[in-house]
Structures are given as structure tokens and as C-alpha cells.
Amino acid sequence: MAATARTRLQQAAVDLFGERGFDSTTAAEIAARAGVTERTFFRHFADKREVLFDGQAVLLEALLTGIETGARDAPPLDILFHAFRSVCPLLEANRPFSEPRQAVISATPSLQERELAKMAALAEALAQALRTRGIPEDRARLAARIGMAVLADVTLAWLSETGPSLRDRLDRAEQDLKALI
Structure with missing residues (x-):
């Protein structure tokens, strides 16, 4: 399940960054798009940049x-x-x-x-x-x-x-x- 959440977070982040831009997207929005909590986001990634460099x-x-x-x-x-x-x-x-x-x-x-x-x-x-x-x-x-x-x-x-x-x-x-x- 953890790998699935991580993959969903990465895909949600790339989609949102593409739609809204990196600076206009929050970790909370990425988590919501991925169907997880913001806390789950931060268990996987230190910040939203790391989603791209993981x-x-x-x-x-x-x-x-x-x-x-x-x-x-x-x-x-x-x-x-x-x-x-x-x-x-x-x-x-x-x-x-x-x-x-x-x-x-x-x-x-x-x-x-x-x-x-x-x-x-x-x-x-x-x-x-x-x-x-x-x-x-x-x-x-x-x-x-x-x-x-x-x-x-x-x-x-x-x-x-x-x-x-x-x-x-x-x-x-x-x-x-x-x-x-």
C-alpha cells in the first residue's frame, strides 16, 4: 500500500504542477488529489520538490x-x-x-x-x-x-x-x- 500511495502522490504532483505550476501547488493539494492525507505526503517526501527528485x-x-x-x-x-x-x-x-x-x-x-x-x-x-x-x-x-x-x-x-x-x-x-x- 505504501508504494501505491507514493506512486499516486508522484503522479498527482506532476499532474497538478503541469496544470497549476509548481509554485501554485501545495502539498495538501497533492495529497488530496492522491487520496491520502497531508501527513501521508510528508511521510513519503520531505517537501514538494522531492516528489520530482525522488x-x-x-x-x-x-x-x-x-x-x-x-x-x-x-x-x-x-x-x-x-x-x-x-x-x-x-x-x-x-x-x-x-x-x-x-x-x-x-x-x-x-x-x-x-x-x-x-x-x-x-x-x-x-x-x-x-x-x-x-x-x-x-x-x-x-x-x-x-x-x-x-x-x-x-x-x-x-x-x-x-x-x-x-x-x-x-x-x-x-x-x-x-x-x-
């Missing part, structure tokens, strides 16, 4: 697993792109929520700032995972920051456009990045 922990865990399973002797960018490809099924399954979520974030400057902070935290966690694999600190940090920028760019394009699959876009971005380097 999946970061799952994404991070999947990315870290992808880094761990990458080839032992691979260079940092190869390891990262292996991890990025490994999360494609997760991102694809979440697309029906991610598309309207991204529209809300794109329309709300405070959420854009929050998203950048979350992406920076992901990049730092990826850099730490690369360091754990023996990649020197400077190279790990640079690779992780570049990699996260590419993943974000590719994912945003995939969410907003029809066309190539997420995996195909990642393959092309990796080729383009290596050509630039």
Missing part, C-alpha cells in the same frame, strides 16, 4: 553497479558509458513520469537549480566510484563531470524529441565526445 537514489545505485561491473582495465569514460547504458532500461521504464516531470522542472527556475545540485552530487558519487577503481582523483572527477553533462544532455534530448533510442543517443554522444578529445 528517483535519484535508485539511479545512483544503478549507476554505481554499472561502474562496478565495467571492464577492469577500461579508461574512465568507457566505464562511465558502460554504466550509462546499463541504466537505459530504468530510464526508459520511467519515461511516462519523466517527460512531464522535466516539463515542470524546465518551467521552474528554482527546480532547475535543484536539478543542477542533484546532478553535481551524482557526478561526485561517480567520481568516488571511479577513484575506488584506482582512477586518479583529478581524472575521476573530470570524467564524472563530463560524463554527467553528457548523460543529462542526451536524456533531455531523448525526453523532448522523437527519434533515436536513448541507447543510440548515448552511443552517438560517446563517439562525438571521443572525437572531440
Whole structure:
């Protein structure tokens, strides 16, 4: 039942944010739309922003697993792109929520700032995972920051456009990045 309430809260929030805007929607309204109490809302989410950023922990865990399973002797960018490809099924399954979520974030400057902070935290966690694999600190940090920028760019394009699959876009971005380097 808890997962169902959480999912209903997330869907209600995205629907209301799309209808009224993020700033004009309250946690109480989200709870009412989801058919739960406001207290239930706050048991699941610290605030209404977290409804939109809730999946970061799952994404991070999947990315870290992808880094761990990458080839032992691979260079940092190869390891990262292996991890990025490994999360494609997760991102694809979440697309029906991610598309309207991204529209809300794109329309709300405070959420854009929050998203950048979350992406920076992901990049730092990826850099730490690369360091754990023996990649020197400077190279790990640079690779992780570049990699996260590419993943974000590719994912945003995939969410907003029809066309190539997420995996195909990642393959092309990796080729383009290596050509630039």
C-alpha cells in the first residue's frame, strides 16, 4: 500500500504542477488529489520538490553497479558509458513520469537549480566510484563531470524529441565526445 500511495502522490504532483505550476501547488493539494492525507505526503517526501527528485537514489545505485561491473582495465569514460547504458532500461521504464516531470522542472527556475545540485552530487558519487577503481582523483572527477553533462544532455534530448533510442543517443554522444578529445 505504501508504494501505491507514493506512486499516486508522484503522479498527482506532476499532474497538478503541469496544470497549476509548481509554485501554485501545495502539498495538501497533492495529497488530496492522491487520496491520502497531508501527513501521508510528508511521510513519503520531505517537501514538494522531492516528489520530482525522488528517483535519484535508485539511479545512483544503478549507476554505481554499472561502474562496478565495467571492464577492469577500461579508461574512465568507457566505464562511465558502460554504466550509462546499463541504466537505459530504468530510464526508459520511467519515461511516462519523466517527460512531464522535466516539463515542470524546465518551467521552474528554482527546480532547475535543484536539478543542477542533484546532478553535481551524482557526478561526485561517480567520481568516488571511479577513484575506488584506482582512477586518479583529478581524472575521476573530470570524467564524472563530463560524463554527467553528457548523460543529462542526451536524456533531455531523448525526453523532448522523437527519434533515436536513448541507447543510440548515448552511443552517438560517446563517439562525438571521443572525437572531440
